[in-house]
Amino acid sequence: MREGIYQKIMIATDGSELCKKAVETGIEIARLSGAKIYAVYVVIPATHSARDFGWEKAAMEHFRGEGKKATAFVEEAAKAANVEVESVLLEGHPAEKIVEFAEQNGVEMIVMGTLGKTGLDRFLLGSVAENVVRHSKTPVLVVRGGENLENK
Secondary structure, X not given: OOOOOOOEEEEEOXXXXXXXXXXXXXXXXXXXXXXXXXXXXXXXXXXOOXXXXXXXXXXXXXXXXXXXXXXXXXXXXXXXXXXXXXXXXXXXXXXXXXXXXXXXXXXXXXXXXXXXXXXHHHHHHOOHHHHHHHHOOOOEEEEEOOOOHHHO
């Protein structure tokens, strides 16, 4: 890969073990092209009801803490590879916010992981990666993490 092909790469992370391969891949592409990385985590807002006093704020703080841990992992790996990195916590629907951030910040590639679920599992769980691919004008590299469940 020639230097300068990408200037801004987003690594969307959920902090899971399965995301680590996507982080490694994104950092290597950034290293080879001299790009800056945005380590992005999207906090899904807690829903509330009139009966639940105080838990929403505690839940959001917990999720923000998880996001900080997830982006810190990307930061440490990027810095070890001598790649410029900026952590970003967003709030909202993950696929929407990832696509929006990429468009608003001139991101040239989105790198993210997927479980590789198919069939009923994918239908029931949905797929942030699939929604990003469908709606993004920015190229998306989806890196499969873990085993394909159908091969078990």
